[in-house]
Amino acid sequence: MTKTLAIAQKELSAYFKSPVAYLILIVTITVFNIFFYMIIDQNREATLRDVFAVMEFMFVFLVPLLTMRVFAEEKAAGTMEFLMTTPTSNTSIVLGKYLGSLLFFSLLLALTVVYYLIIECFGRPDRWPVVTGFLGLWLEGGLFIAVGILTSSWTRSQVAAAITSYAILFLLYFSVSLVPYVPESVAPVIRQVNTLTHLANFSVGLITLQDAVYYLSGIALCLVLTRISVENRLWR
């Protein structure tokens, strides 16, 4: 556990030692701010439902930029050999790296809590859907990060990691648009795998077992696959 935390701490500080973290935070929050203003201005409703939808869409593009370096950079720099010859289990390495990225993402998400404070000042928002909406976004971010870390474990090229990660996230996010074009038997599968359908419940205040299982099992699956990939050195 201490090693998992040591690696998580190293990952988190690595983000802040490069300008990339600050750029990502500034650009993302700025874009969120603009959309928040436009959505509230047009809807004139004290709800964050549409804001959550925009944030989810943005995370599809953002998360691979956060996670592409996680393993690819270590492999390219030769530090993977260092990590894997210390008495640290592969599980600790994967969990530590996941935790580091998740903490950075959580920080980004925490900065957006200010939107709730703003609508609380100027209206009477329904609080529960806001809470579940943030929870849903956090889970979704957690899933996207797990996918990103998995693809990063496949290659020593950060660009290749990001592109593969985009391919999987696009499939997860946009696949629902394919439903009218596929056989009826396949359509329910696509709806289940698609992230949009699951987050929709969270943003209206519903926490269902099905949605929670979707995110948690997705995260667990990606982390297990990452561990296997690290163990078998698939990038070789």
Add this chain to the structure above:
Amino acid sequence: MIIAQNISKHFGKIEALKNISFEIGKGEIVGFLGKNGAGKTTLMRILTTYLPPTSGRVLIAGQDIGRNSLSIRRKIGYLSENPPLYLNMTVREYLRFAARLKDIPARDTRARIDKVLDDCRLLYVQNRPIAHLSKGYKQRIGIAQAIIHEPEVLILDEPTSGLDPVQIQQVRNLIKDIEHKRTVLLSTHILSEIEQIARRILIINRGELIRDQSMEGLLKQEGAATLEEVFLKLNPPQAPYNPEGIFTGQAQRFDD
């Protein structure tokens, strides 16, 4: 301390190591020689549990590396060919991270870091980011992380590459200081260096162990005055074509 039994390693169809066996006792300093691509790094990676052998068995301090890899890693200090450094960390941050991963108790960490910083002549740069340091410093940081947990076995892949003569002398002294306390296996291209440090020489050629002898015995047997003569005799500059289809130069890619 180290027992290797019939180790072979294949990368696809290519045999990087062929049936290698040797034993190294406690406190021995063993030099490991071979041309680029001979299989030195592959063998070192197997001994450090980073790569599994295709066949064969390695015992370190009586434990099998396949079954007890985590506890064996506690006993091994390893410097890979390119020092594995996080360039955005300072020297002290990096060593603290290494100490945490290597199970050094929190209360001892500071003292251990101070000791290796002193041993490796790094005190002056301890708070500088590693990215700003010269190759000589980087190499010594790599050695510092390898010895920070006071391992019983030290495996050093070309520990003096990129160092100037003064630094080479320092590293040599560092290794000599730990003689009798630890088992050291080091590879290098600088033959005079091995002559001064190692008592015993292993020579590997195209994945095969072709010599395993004491320094004196080897020089005597080959009728040579220096190790360089022996090395050139065993590895003539115009190496013949390898009948298995691999030029020795090309085999270098396993090592990079």
